[in-house]
Amino acid sequence: MKSLVWFRSDLRTDDNPALREACSVSDDGVIAVFVVCPEQWKRHDWADIRVAFLLRNLRALSDALSGLNIPLLIRECRDFGGVPDVLERVIREHAIDCLCFNREYEVNETGRDDSVASRCREIGCRVRVSDDQCILTPGAVKTQQDGWYTVFTPFKKQWLGVYREDGVKSVAPPRKQADPGVARDDVPHSVLGFDAALDRADLWPAGEDAARKRLEQFVESKIARYDELRDRPDINGTSTLSPYLAHGVISARVCLEFAIEAHGGLPDPKSKEKSGASVWISELIWREFYRHLLVAFPRLCKHQPFQLETRRIRWRDSDEDFAAWCEGRTGIPIVDAAMRQLARTGWMHNRLRMIAAMFLTKNLLIDWRRGERHFMRHLVDGDLASNNGGWQWSASTGTDAAPYFRIFNPVSQGKRFDPEGRFVRALVPELGGIEGDAVHEPWAIPSLLCGELRYPDPICDLGETRQRAIDAFKALK
Structure with missing residues (x-):
């Protein structure tokens, strides 16, 4: 069986559920693909600097995948509506048996993924979808009445309890795969409509190693005083990992595990004691909270207020x-x-x-x-x-x-x-x-x-x- 892993906002080999799944079901090689959608990105107000950062991380990802015998293909279409056709061509060209990808929760992205899954069923290609963006899958943290939390504090308390019982731990990168005999594509240095000159590689180096180094330095030298210094813009006291989390260059699970170790264990939801690590864990849970809300209240993706x-x-x-x-x-x-x-x-x-x-x-x-x-x-x-x-x-x-x-x-x-x-x-x-x-x-x-x-x-x-x-x-x- 040959599998195709479709990368989106998960540009890493470490702790990547879709990549692990693609490797586990394949005995005839794995191919990776990323689809550039310039017009869709414009509609979604993507920044020039964000696209430049994305492209640099794609190049780093391509190098990392190459070391695993997984070639990264780059395809392009105007918007999400063209993605099913693009992926169908890749699937047919390379005789793919199974498509693997990690779930995204926004309305347009969900619609795109549903269309891709439907197309795969039509052409006889299996689909495996994994959860990755959230540490706990949206819907895993519910009220006693099976409702969605809309207030953070009780959500956090329940979240910590669910994670203690059922939290999924991070996984290592897959082993080297059988060579599929396909050449990887060059990653472009620019995308039409976006100004590559606005890149800040000096501030935001690309790749998993850069993200992991930033996390390690934060935990070693800053997290202990994070509760004191996190609100001070005049002091370099935060992790500055948000670009890497947004593009999935590092996983939230790995970040949480580092913070738990720094705290000496998972924080007690009943305790009012605060430490730098426990406050940073709260920030990771805020990130979870807002993603859970997107799933519960799709109007938030449509420029509508919650109230x-x-x-x-x-x-x-x-x-x-x-x-x-x-x-x-x-x-x-x-x-x-x-x-x-x-x-x-x-x-x-x-x-x-x-x-x-x-x-x-x-x-x-x-x-x-x-x-x-x-x-x-x-x-x-x-x-x-x-x-x-x-x-x-x-x-x-x-x-x-x-x-x-x-x-x-x-x-x-x-x-x-x-x-x-x-x-x-x-x-x-x-x-x-x-x-x-x-x-x-x-x-x-x-x-x-x-x-x-x-x-x-x-x-x-x-x-x-x-x-x-x-x-x-x-x-x-």
Whole structure:
């Protein structure tokens, strides 16, 4: 039997259920395939830097697979609608008996996979589908009434209990396979419609080894103080593994196992004691939570709020304010620094994602979907479930979201989490001459100096716009 493994958001050989399955059912060689879908990626707001990162990881994957005698084929079609035809041609050309792939949970991806499975049945090719993106399969964590959790804390408690009993452990890469006698394809260095020049290989090296090294360094030198430092953008205290998780260059299972070892075991769901490792485990479970919600509430994939009544919010249509936010020139230093970090690196510190999102949706009262799309168009770690979940949390439209009256003051947030102003000064050089936390309130310095800064005045009054947002949500009652 000859098998075909279809790679998507799982670009690794280690702990890859679909790859293991393809190797286990084959005695006549394994072939791998990746399908490039430029127009679909555009519709899904993929960032240029994300596509560049993907291509570099495909090259690393191709090398790793070659060492296992598994050639990687690269095929292309405009969108998901063309994938069944593309895969059918590969299956027929290479006399494939079984197609293996890992499940994806978004609506369009699910529809694509259903069409592929149907086509395979028509042509007599077996299909094996594995679960990989989540540590626990969506639906494995349910309430006592067999319902879906919509609040994180009880979900986490139940999740830890289920994992303790039934959690699937990571598996090693497969052994070298029989040579199928097929040459691997060259991975392109660019995709039409995406600017390869925006790549940041210096920040985001490709491949499983790079991802594993980053995880090991985080566990060895940072995880112990993660609970203290995770909110500090001026300190390199987070794992920065999100791009690798988003593309499946490393698995969430492996990350969890490293964290459990660092913690000395799985955290007790009844304990209130926190450690760096236990807090990072909570972040991995948040990632699970948002994916479970996508399956339970498919409308989240369709630009709909979880709290349907918030569809009646009267958002402001200020293109001028939105452009100022996107370009990092709002006159609010921590917000501008955050947006410039995103533009320069393709990544933004999680605390800053919350601050920037809440400023847009509450102080500027601009629709969260505009911000969600802007993030996706620039993030190297673009991930629908996490990005949507984060935006709806900040906008108070999601499940278990921040209460609408809880509105971050970006000045207070800046002083608290960038207390010496180092992060702001590094990203907003116009403010480089202001020392200490005064950099978070440049309008409070003497007018002569302020006029020399060439930095804009705040585009809004934080107090007045806070009240405006509260009134807009109250109007829904």
